[in-house]
Amino acid sequence: MAKDWYKLDNAAKIFPVIYSKHDTSSFRLSCVFYENIQFQYLQEALKEALKRFPTFCVKLKRGLFWYYFEHNYNEPIIQEEKSNIFHSVRLRENHGFMFSLNYYGKRLSIEIFHALSDGTGGMDFFKAICYYYLILTGKTIENHGEIKTNAVERLTIETEDDFLRNYDSSIQKYGKEPKAYRLKGKMYSNHWCGLIHLQMNVNELKQVAHQYQTTITQYVGACILYSIYQYHLPKHKRTKSVNLFIPVNARKFFDSMSVRNFVLYLRTHCDFNQSNLTFEDILNMVKETFKEELTKEKMQARIVSNVSLERNFFVRILPLFIKKICMKIGYKTLGEDMNTISYSNLGIIEIPKDMQEFIQRFEFSLGSCKKTPINVASVTYQDRFVLTFSSKLIDRKLIRGVVNKMVEDHLSIVVDTNDLEVES
Amino acid sequence: MKECPTCHIKVDTNRVTCPLCYSVLDEVTSHEVGQSYPKNESKKGRNIIEKCFILASILSFIGSMIGNWITYHHGMENFWSLIVALGILFGWVLAKYCILGNGILSNRIFSQTVLMVILLLCIEGFALNKHTFWWSTNYVIPLLWCGVLSSILLLTFIQKHIFVDSIMGLLIMSLLGFIPIVLHLTTSLIPLLWPSLTCACISITVLCTMLVFHFPECKSELQKRLHI
Numbered sequence: 001m002a003k004d005w006y007k008l009d010n011a012a013k014i015f016p017v018i019y020s021k022h023d024t025s026s027f028r029l030s031c032v033f034y035e036n037i038q039f040q041y042l043q044e045a046l047k048e049a050l051k052r053f054p055t056f057c058v059k060l061k062r063g064l065f066w067y068y069f070e071h072n073y074n075e076p077i078i079q080e081e082k083s084n085i086f087h088s089v090r091l092r093e094n095h096g097f098m099f100s101l102n103y104y105g106k107r108l109s110i111e112i113f114h115a116l117s118d119g120t121g122g123m124d125f126f127k128a129i130c131y132y133y134l135i136l137t138g139k140t141i142e143n144h145g146e147i148k149t150n151a152v153e154r155l156t157i158e159t160e161d162d163f164l165r166n167y168d169s170s171i172q173k174y175g176k177e178p179k180a181y182r183l184k185g186k187m188y189s190n191h192w193c194g195l196i197h198l199q200m201n202v203n204e205l206k207q208v209a210h211q212y213q214t215t216i217t218q219y220v221g222a223c224i225l226y227s228i229y230q231y232h233l234p235k236h237k238r239t240k241s242v243n244l245f246i247p248v249n250a251r252k253f254f255d256s257m258s259v260r261n262f263v264l265y266l267r268t269h270c271d272f273n274q275s276n277l278t279f280e281d282i283l284n285m286v287k288e289t290f291k292e293e294l295t296k297e298k299m300q301a302r303i304v305s306n307v308s309l310e311r312n313f314f315v316r317i318l319p320l321f322i323k324k325i326c327m328k329i330g331y332k333t334l335g336e337d338m339n340t341i342s343y344s345n346l347g348i349i350e351i352p353k354d355m356q357e358f359i360q361r362f363e364f365s366l367g368s369c370k371k372t373p374i375n376v377a378s379v380t381y382q383d384r385f386v387l388t389f390s391s392k393l394i395d396r397k398l399i400r401g402v403v404n405k406m407v408e409d410h411l412s413i414v415v416d417t418n419d420l421e422v423e424s
Numbered sequence: 425m426k427e428c429p430t431c432h433i434k435v436d437t438n439r440v441t442c443p444l445c446y447s448v449l450d451e452v453t454s455h456e457v458g459q460s461y462p463k464n465e466s467k468k469g470r471n472i473i474e475k476c477f478i479l480a481s482i483l484s485f486i487g488s489m490i491g492n493w494i495t496y497h498h499g500m501e502n503f504w505s506l507i508v509a510l511g512i513l514f515g516w517v518l519a520k521y522c523i524l525g526n527g528i529l530s531n532r533i534f535s536q537t538v539l540m541v542i543l544l545l546c547i548e549g550f551a552l553n554k555h556t557f558w559w560s561t562n563y564v565i566p567l568l569w570c571g572v573l574s575s576i577l578l579l580t581f582i583q584k585h586i587f588v589d590s591i592m593g594l595l596i597m598s599l600l601g602f603i604p605i606v607l608h609l610t611t612s613l614i615p616l617l618w619p620s621l622t623c624a625c626i627s628i629t630v631l632c633t634m635l636v637f638h639f640p641e642c643k644s645e646l647q648k649r650l651h652i
Contacts, residue, residue: 005648032460063649070648073585083464093526104462195461196443199436316652400431400444407432414425414434417443418461 003159006055006069010163010306011261012115014335016060016067017327019091019113021191023369026089027119027344027377028390029126030109030363037103038137042078045132046101050076052150053125055159055260056116059096065320072096080104085418086193086367086390089113101129106360108133114261119346119364119377120249121259124148127351134358141354148259155257162262166254166300167307174301178269180243180340183232183373185393194391195365196399199414200406202385208409212283216378217345218290220387220402221246221268222283224343224376227401229272229282244268244286245339245372249347250303253296264302266293267338279405336371343376356382365390374398425453436460481512510543530576530590534597537572541565562616566604566623573597573630580638587638591645594630601627 008016015025050057058069074095081104082088088100089111098113108130112122131147143149188194202216209219221244228242250256250264268289270282292298309315315323346364364379365388373392378385389399406413426435426449428442435442435449437460442449470478485508492505521527522536544560576594580587604620607613614620634642 004644007651061648063651065650065652068648068651070588081462083462085461095526105460107460192464198433396444403431403433403444412434414436415443416436416460417439419437419439419443419464 003054004071005061006058006159007161008067008069008115009161009261010303010310011118011263013066013310014327014331015113015115016091017324018331021087024086024089024111024367025114026086026111026367027114027122028086028109028111028363028365028367029119029122030107030365031126031130032360032363033106033108033358034360035358036106037108039078039080039103041133041136042101042103042108042129043075045129045136046076046078048132048150049125049128052128052148052152052154053259054154056097056099056112056125058098058116060091060098060115062320065316065318065323067320076101078102081107081109083418084190084192085195085365086111087191117259118247118249118261118263119344120251120263121261123346123349123364124259127349130351130359131355134355139354139358141352143352146350146352147355157257158259160258161260162250162254162256162258163303163307166250166256166303167311168300168304169308171297171300171304173308174298174305177243177267177338178241179337181233181237181240182371183228183340183393183398185373185395187370187373187392188394192392193368194389194394195418196389196391196396197363197416198387198389198403198406199361199416200385200387200411202380202383204411205385208406208411211409212280214283214287215290216385217246217343218283218286220345220376220378221343222279222286223402223405224341224398225268225270225286226279226282226405227398228340229270229277231397231401233272238273242270242272242340243338244270245342247342247344248294248299250299253299264299266290266298336369339372341372341374341376342366344378346377346379349379349381351381361386363388368392426450427452481516485509485512507547510546514539514543528589530579530586530593533572533576534593537568537597540568558613561604561607561614563619566619569597569601569604569623570626573601573626577630577633584641588641588645591634591638591642592649594634595642598627598630598634601630 019025054071055069057072059072061068061070072095074097076097076099077094078101079088081102088102089098091098091113094100098116100111102109102111110122110126110129112125116122117125127147128149131141131143131149134141143151145152205216205219209216212219214222225242225244233242245265245267247263247265250262251258254262256262266289268286270285318326344364344366349362351359359381361384362379362381363386364377366375366377368375368390370392375390376387377390378387380386391399403413403415426439427433428435428445428447428449430445430447431442433442433444434452437443440448485505488505488508492503517539518536522532525532544564548558548560573594576590576597580590580594601623604614605624608615608617608620
C-alpha cells in the first residue's frame with residue numbers, strides 16, 4: 001500500500017520556497033503522437049499511472065518545521081494546452097496536484113513541479129501515462145520493462161530520499177563557486193516563455209561530436225557558451241565568470257532506482273577574459289570541467305554540501321516560516337547567482353517497440369526565470385535529437401549563435417517554435 | 425516545410441519569417457504543417473461586474489470616511505467608517521476566498537470565522553465603544569464558534585479526507601473555544617455565563633470525538649505536522 005505522506009527529498013525542499021509566477025520551478029515533457037489526442041482516455045490513463053507512481057499523487061502541506069507531501073484523494077484536471085507555457089502548475093489549483101497534464105492536437109504534455117521529481121523520474125511517470133493512454137485507445141503493446149506499469153512491482157526504494165541514503169559525513173563539502181554573469185535583455189510580457197525546438201539527426205550530431213573528440217552534451221554545452229561569448233557578453237563584462245549549469249543524473253553514480261529527485265550537477269566556470277577565443281578553446285574548458293567534476297567523489301561532495309545543512313539540528317528545529325526566509329536568501333546568493341544558463345540532457349528515451357509506431361518524438365524543456373532567462377534541454381528518441389530553448393528574452397541572438405555553429409558543422413536543423421512574434 | 429536563406433535551417437511552422445533572424449522564408453516542400461502550439465491569447469482582465477463591485481467598494485469607503493470626518497465633531501465622536509471598511513473587506517474575502525476560492529473547505533470556513541470575529545470585535549471596540557455591554561463577545565462569538573465547530577465535525581463524518589484536512593483546524597478552533605469561558609472566569613469582559621459555557625462544552629465534545637473516533641488519524645497528523 002502506498003504511504004499516506006512523504007517528507008520532501010533534499011533537493012525538493014527549496015522549490016516550494018522559491019516558487020512564484022516568475023519562477024514556477026517546473027520542467028516540461030511532451031510526446032508528439034502521429035494521431036490527434038483522444039482526450040477522453042487521458043483521465044483513466046493518468047489514474048492508472050498515478051497508482052504506479054504514488055509520489056506524484058500528492059499535495060503540498062505545511063508542517064511546523066518542514067513542508068511535506070500528503071496523499072491527494074482528488075482527481076487531477078486535464079486541460080487543453082494554453083498558450084502560456086510553464087504556467088499550468090499552480091500549487092493551489094488543479095486540486096492540489098503539482099503537475100499538469102495538457103493536450104493540444106497531437107501533443108501530450110506534462111509540466112511537473114521540480115519538488116516532485118527530476119527529469120528522469122518525471123519521464124518514467126510520463127512514459128507510463130503514454131503507455132496507458134495507448135492501451136486505452138485499443139493498441140496492443142508488449143512491455144518488456146521499459147515502462148514502469150502496475151504489472152511491474154513498485155519498490156520501496158523508488159520513493160526513498162537517495163540524497164540521505166548516500167550521505168557520508170566523513171567526506172569534505174564542496175567548496176565555494178564564483179558568481180556568474182547574467183543574461184540580460186528585454187523580456188516577454190505576462191511571464192511568457194518562448195519555446196524554440198531544434199530537431200536534428202542524432203547520428204549526424206554524434207559524428208560531429210566525435211570529430212571534436214567529445215560527447216553530445218559537451219559539444220552542445222560548448223556551442224551554448226561559444227554563442228554567449230560571441231553574441232551576448234559585452235567586452236567590459238568579460239571579467240565575470242560564465243557558468244553553465246549541467247544537471248547530472250546521480251542514479252548513474254550511486255545505485256539508485258528513485259523516481260523522486262536524485263539529480264546532482266556540475267558547473268563550468270568559463271573565464272572569457274581573453275581575446276579571440278575559438279570554439280575549440282571553449283570546448284576544451286568544458287571538457288576539462290567534465291573530466292574534473294564528473295567523478296563519484298565530487299558528486300558525493302555535492303551531496304554532503306546539500307545534506308549537511310538539512311541535518312544540522314539547529315536548522316531542523318527552526319520553524320518553517322523562519323526557514324523560508326533563510327532559504328530564500330541562501331538560494332538567491334548561493335544558488336541562482338551561480339548560474340548563467342542551464343543545459344540538461346535527458347538522454348535516450350527507451351519505450352517498447354510496439355509503442356514506437358505511434359510516437360513521432362519526445363521533447364523536454366526547463367522552465368526559465370528572471371535570473372536565468374534562457375535554459376536549454378534536450379532529449380533523444382530513436383534517431384531524433386530535440387534541443388529546446390525556453391526563453392523569457394525576446395532577443396534570439398544566443399539561439400542564433402548556437403544554430404550558426406551547428407549549421408557551420410554541417411548539421412541540418414528543423415526549427416519549431418510557439419510563435420509569439422507573429423501575434424504581437 | 426520552409427527554409428531560411430540566412431540561417432540555413434528548415435522551419436516547421438506556418439510562419440512567414442524565420443523565428444531566429446526574421447528573414448522571409450522560402451517554401452521548400454508543400455508538406456502541411458499543423459499548428460503545434462495554441463495561439464497567444466490576450467490576458468483576460470477582470471469582468472465588468474467585478475469592476476463595478478471594486479468601484480462601489482472604493483466609493484463606499486471614501487464616502488464613509490468623508491462622512492465620518494464631517495460628523496466627527498457633531499455628536500458622533502467615534503470611527504464608524506471602520507465598520508464600513510471592515511464590512512467591505514469581509515464581503516470581498518467571503519466572495520473571493522470562501523465562496524469562489526478552491527482551497528480546503530474547512531480552512532475556508534475557519535478563516536472566514538476568524539475574520540468575522542475580528543470584524544465583530546472591531547465594531548464593538550473601535551466604533552461603538554460607548555456601549556457597556558459587549559453583545560458580540562457575550563453572545564455572537566461563542567455561539568458562532570459553536571456553530572462552526574459542530575458543522576465542521578459533522579462534515580468530517582461524511583468524508584474521511586475532509587477530516588484529515590481539518591484536523592489541525594479543528595484542534596486549534598477547539599482550543600480557542602475555551603477563551604470565552606477563561607475570560608468569563610478571569611475578567612469582567614464577559615459577564616454572561618451560558619454562551620461561553622456552551623462553547624467550552626462543544627469544544628470538549630469535539631476534542632473527545634476526535635480522540636475517540638479518529639485517534640490514529642490525529643496521531644498521524646501530528647507526526648506529519650511536527651516532523652523534523
